[in-house]
Amino acid sequence: MMFSMPAWLSRFTRSRFTWKTLYTGILEGLKVFAFYLAVLSAFRGFFIAWLAPYMGASTGGHDIFLALWRGFRLSMQTAGALTLVSFVPGLLLHYLWPRWERRIVLALNGVLLSVLSILFVASFPFYRQFHANFNQMLFTGANDDIYALLITMVQQYYLPVRLAGALLLAYVLWRGLRALLRCSWLEDCMDGVRLPAPVRWLGRLAFLYLTYIAVLLGIFGGSLGWQTAVNWENAGVTKDEFLNEAILDNVQAIYRAYNLNERMLACNGLDFTTEDIRNLAARLSGKPADTDDLDVYLTKEAQGPQVEKPKQVIVILSESFANWPLLDKYEDIPISHGMRSLIAEDDTDYCPTFLPNGASTVSAVTGVVTDFADANLYLTTMPESFAAPYPTASAPQMEKLGYTTNFWYAGSSTWERIGAFTQAQGFDHFYSRGDFGDVPGSVWGCEDEVLYEKVLDGLDPDTPSFNVLLNASNHSPYDLDLEAKGFDKEAVRAALPEDHQQDEELLKELGHYWYADRELAKFVKAVKEKCPESLIVIVGDHGDRYNIDKTPTMYERYGIPFIITGKGIHKGTLLPDAAGSQIDIMPTIYELIAPKGFSYMAVGSSLTRTNRQGVNYGFFITRHAIGKADTVPLVPESVDGGEPPTIDQQAMEDYINGVRSISWWRPKYGAILDASKLEGRR
Structure with missing residues (x-):
């Protein structure tokens, strides 16, 4: 009996890898990257303009420009991630099911643009309520009364109207992306130009090098290496709290909230040793640091x-x-x-x-x-x-x-x-x-x-x-x-x-x-x-x-x-x-x-x-x-x-750390300060 190769594998093995298919695929990815970067930057600009009253009185044009530029660099990372979500499936579909490639890629981007638009529209009432871009309150809300939250969003924040507006915005953006992907001016230029082989190869190398640079910018948030990378932890460089929040696009803000919540759940946000806690508890209570029983320090008369x-x-x-x-x-x-x-x-x-x-x-x-x-x-x-x-x-x-x-x-x-x-x-x-x-x-x-x-x-x-x-x-x-x-x-x-x-x-x-x-x-x-x-x-x-x-x-x-x-x-x-x-x-x-x-x-x-x-x-x-x-x-x-x-800097730091360290250790690990309980935590 002869082995019968599956149809999708047969199509893949028959596919020819050519410079044209590589160029076309990468160029489409770059178009998607540029589109998402433009959308995120436009969202940021509108957010700053609409909520301008939340800026401090001393905030000037230089601060706004700095926020826009810093945010633009950070959003390169977001745009790169979003591009990857649609580019990789598109690349696989090109070889496996080419007939469905375009439809599925457009559908994926439609979903991504819908999510982005909904987050963008939601960010305005969220900031007004919490004076912050999306933060850990998202995860606090997940433990809250979901029905009550939903009713609140309907009654106070007009959820149906905002949702309809967000979906309409997503549709307009999706049509724009589709038009951009259909534009074949660069591809046509490549087909129409007949150049000597050495020039063609130099052009291809230059194109691949520029693509490599774009990939680095996407990975490192507008930088070419981790040493100068922009991320959610170092993005806020202006003197204005509102602008520092606006620097984070909505995806980065949610990523920040997720990271901080994970740190909270893992208790890694507080990095105290048992010796630290014993000494801090002693200072807080005014007692000698001669026992590992926290309850001794907590007892008062x-x-x-x-x-x-x-x-x-x-x-x-x-x-x-x-x-x-x-x-x-x-x-x-x-x-x-x-x-x-x-x-x-x-x-x-x-x-x-x-x-x-x-x-x-x-x-x-x-x-x-x-x-x-x-x-x-x-x-x-x-x-x-x-x-x-x-x-x-x-x-x-x-x-x-x-x-x-x-x-x-x-x-x-x-x-x-x-x-x-x-x-x-x-x-x-x-x-x-x-x-x-x-x-x-x-x-x-x-x-x-x-x-x-x-x-x-x-x-x-x-x-x-x-x-x-x-x-x-x-x-x-x-x-x-x-x-x-x-x-x-x-x-x-x-x-x-x-x-x-x-x-x-x-x-x-x-x-x-x-x-x-x-x-x-x-x-x-x-x-x-x-x-x-x-x-x-x-x-x-x-x-x-x-x-x-x-x-x-x-x-x-x-x-x-x-x-x-x-x-x-x-x-x-x-x-x-x-x-x-x-x-x-x-x-x-x-x-x-x-x-x-x-x-x-x-x-x-x-x-x-x-x-x-x-x-x-x-x-x-x-x-x-x-x-x-x-x-x-x-x-x-x-x-x-x-x-x-x-x-008194030292006294206040000791008080802060004492209260926090005790309140972290005692409910989770009990009264006795035992270093073995921390093994594997870090």
């Missing part, structure tokens, strides 16, 4: 109560409740009357220099529930978080002080596994929207007034309880009926700078802050009337969602308020130069109410005793300074807009 022990302790994590509306410069904008009035009361103290634990709500939850800083771990999904409460967990320690522990959430218990997580960390009871019946609200949760009503009904003046509340109304899609709630939009409009008065989206956002502020104030008043022996702490879960200023200072963008009120609280309860973050909430409460000698465990420390600095996933803060926590050296900015203050 209360210095004695500063107020009469309250019957009710309530911590309110208020959605997107930023501190900037409480600043003096914004006092004429009528959206924060409730908290301003509360702060002015004699039984209230306020720390204006406070940071969230992370960029998203789940970090605030883990900060209060576990007292661990956001340190490249996703605690609500880690198996270790469900085995037993961490020794720093707030609920078991409040239970030792005699309190029943309750967690109240406006949304669904399945969001970020919050119901299972909080109960695994020791809360006696968890209540969510599913327990409240058919109540008004958005896809993210019931309205604040509903949540507060349910909590108020659940408070027994004679039964000590510790309650953590997480509300949701001040969250996109910002769909409250503000007019029905009594929001005076025109009064707010009149108080805004003239160039913001017609920004209806901003007015809607400010209206939701107004609602959150009003309902908070009403709830605090109601609690004090029903349970006069109460201690109430109010913080935002995070800031960084919207500002009046398109280029806010670091302090205005990220700061959240820390407000403490109740029986026994007075002006001066908090240190006059207090500063902190959400890991300092529970230590502050312990030091206010616990008897002298009460043993508790915490990473943070009390704003009433010692704490004068805060740190989170990316920033540090003191009473006068704020800055990024990952620069060397640390570069402080003034909180009040004055001259940059000085800080």
Whole structure:
């Protein structure tokens, strides 16, 4: 029996490899490369032009040109990758199924252009929301309530309209690419010119050399070698944060987000040895570095109560409740009357220099529930978080002080596994929207007034309880009926700078802050009337969602308020130069109410005793300074807009590294610092 060769293999073996087929194939690849590079560059230029108000006031034409040029070089890498996706299949199809080559190549590029167009259209609302090109929030969202995200995108960001526009854009670009590929001017020139053999060979070598250069530029991001390569890590070279984000095309931004997320999941973003952690923990606690048991360094003793022990302790994590509306410069904008009035009361103290634990709500939850800083771990999904409460967990320690522990959430218990997580960390009871019946609200949760009503009904003046509340109304899609709630939009409009008065989206956002502020104030008043022996702490879960200023200072963008009120609280309860973050909430409460000698465990420390600095996933803060926590050296900015203050560099670096290293090791590897647990991690 004779061997029968498959048809596709027969076609391949009969194919003749000629200079013309090579030239034509490479030329088509170069056309695709040039087309994608032009598209990505045009997208970048339009992005910068459309969102120009987000540029700093001192940004000039030179900065814009630098961003465009740097981005052009970086996008050579993206264009090269996209070209490879369509070029390699096209090359194989040319020999295997030549009849289908053109159709499949065009189809592949149609898909790629659709993805690029959708990302481009989506990048505008994403930047407005997060002041960044695509970042790790994409992966945080993957663990979020997908249905709620979808509804938000439909209601607030007009998903169907944007999607239709993106697909129309993709179709126009696809037609342009098809026309470019059909243009055969260069191929015709080659066929029509008859040159001597030596000249032809020199021309071919020159063409191949230029192709080689184009390949290098695609691999190394506009450079000929890795030494000068442009990549997402070194692309941001301008002095303007917006332009540095615009340098990254959308594909590079997603690649950055993926890399950072992988580092987070692998815990490679924190490179501490066990010796480092022991020494840092010792400095943080003021104890000698003579043990490998981290829990020794985390154990503290209360210095004695500063107020009469309250019957009710309530911590309110208020959605997107930023501190900037409480600043003096914004006092004429009528959206924060409730908290301003509360702060002015004699039984209230306020720390204006406070940071969230992370960029998203789940970090605030883990900060209060576990007292661990956001340190490249996703605690609500880690198996270790469900085995037993961490020794720093707030609920078991409040239970030792005699309190029943309750967690109240406006949304669904399945969001970020919050119901299972909080109960695994020791809360006696968890209540969510599913327990409240058919109540008004958005896809993210019931309205604040509903949540507060349910909590108020659940408070027994004679039964000590510790309650953590997480509300949701001040969250996109910002769909409250503000007019029905009594929001005076025109009064707010009149108080805004003239160039913001017609920004209806901003007015809607400010209206939701107004609602959150009003309902908070009403709830605090109601609690004090029903349970006069109460201690109430109010913080935002995070800031960084919207500002009046398109280029806010670091302090205005990220700061959240820390407000403490109740029986026994007075002006001066908090240190006059207090500063902190959400890991300092529970230590502050312990030091206010616990008897002298009460043993508790915490990473943070009390704003009433010692704490004068805060740190989170990316920033540090003191009473006068704020800055990024990952620069060397640390570069402080003034909180009040004055001259940059000085800080003790070594002390702040030790504090940052101490908080991060402990919060990284303890929940993942346990109490004992054992170097063998790190084997194979690097």
